Amino acid sequence: MMHLEVFRTVPEATHRMADLLAAQLEERPGSVLGLATGATPIPVYREIVARVKAGRMNDWSRVTTFNLDEYVGLSGEDPHSFTAFMRLHLFEPLHLAPERTFMPPATGEELEKRVRAYDEQIHVAGGIDWQLLGIGRNGHIGFNEPGTPLDSPTHITDLTESTRVANASWFGDDAGQVPRQAVTMGLATIMRSGTIVLAAFGGNKAAALRRAFAGEITPALPASILQRHPHVFVIADEQAAALLP
Ligand code: GLP
Numbered sequence: 001m002m003h004l005e006v007f008r009t010v011p012e013a014t015h016r017m018a019d020l021l022a023a024q025l026e027e028r029p030g031s032v033l034g035l036a037t038g039a040t041p042i043p044v045y046r047e048i049v050a051r052v053k054a055g056r057m058n059d060w061s062r063v064t065t066f067n068l069d070e071y072v073g074l075s076g077e078d079p080h081s082f083t084a085f086m087r088l089h090l091f092e093p094l095h096l097a098p099e100r101t102f103m104p105p106a107t108g109e110e111l112e113k114r115v116r117a118y119d120e121q122i123h124v125a126g127g128i129d130w131q132l133l134g135i136g137r138n139g140h141i142g143f144n145e146p147g148t149p150l151d152s153p154t155h156i157t158d159l160t161e162s163t164r165v166a167n168a169s170w171f172g173d174d175a176g177q178v179p180r181q182a183v184t185m186g187l188a189t190i191m192r193s194g195t196i197v198l199a200a201f202g203g204n205k206a207a208a209l210r211r212a213f214a215g216e217i218t219p220a221l222p223a224s225i226l227q228r229h230p231h232v233f234v235i236a237d238e239q240a241a242a243l244l245p
Pocket residue numbers: 036037038039040041068069133134135136137141142143167
């Protein structure tokens with residue numbers, strides 16, 4: 001069941017997302033949250049940090065988080081890593097205990113084996129209650145690129161050229177600097193989340209959003225699998241929603 005909500009501005013949309021999360025934490029202060037990186041969640045994280053600091057949202061001391069994805073080969077010390085992104089925008093401002101913030105393993109020995117264990121770690125933590133998602137211009141969620149099997153677990157994936165170009169702005173506008181591989185929660189991993197909140201802002205997401213929610217369910221557009229999820233909120237601004245029926 002998909003609930004589409006369209007807002008005139010990004011700040012209005014981010015307020016709504018923070019409201020949804022606040023309600024989740026009110027009901028379950030020990031929630032397991034699935035978190036995303038990219039430009040889209042930055043204003044959401046800013047709003048969350050402001051609310052927690054002002055006592056307008058439950059503190060996160062009992063929350064556990066699992067991130068969607070990480071670039072293969074980048075350690076948490078690398079400022080381009082999603083681990084560094086999360087520390088900067090959320091984990092440090094909220095003083096989250098490192099043992100409660102999980103990132104997909106992306107460096108070191110026996111990587112494939114540890115990547116496969118990520119879904120089990122999520123399971124042991126109780127499963128993801130509430131998952132935040134963005135969407136790629138090619139319809140990816142996490143780094144599940146077009147062609148990813150709809151039943152995929154957490155896995156290592158090759159990034160498409162278009163994704164490396166889309167993310168070049170984080171690497172000094174040089175797509176060649178964007179890692180070629182990433183570890184991502186699979187589509188099956190994401191689909192096991194209790195509630196999913198997908199945010200899409202800006203006209204460059206409009207085509208992907210239309211194909212995801214008004215087209216057929218197909219591996220060619222990975223986000224389309226969300227049509228089968230019982231509890232998805234799609235939070236969009238008017239530009240991103242422009243092509244939806
Ligand atoms: C990134 C991430 C996704 C994100 C998407 C859109 O590369 N792997 O999790 O949702 O691409 O990113 P942005 O919000 O910057 O447009």
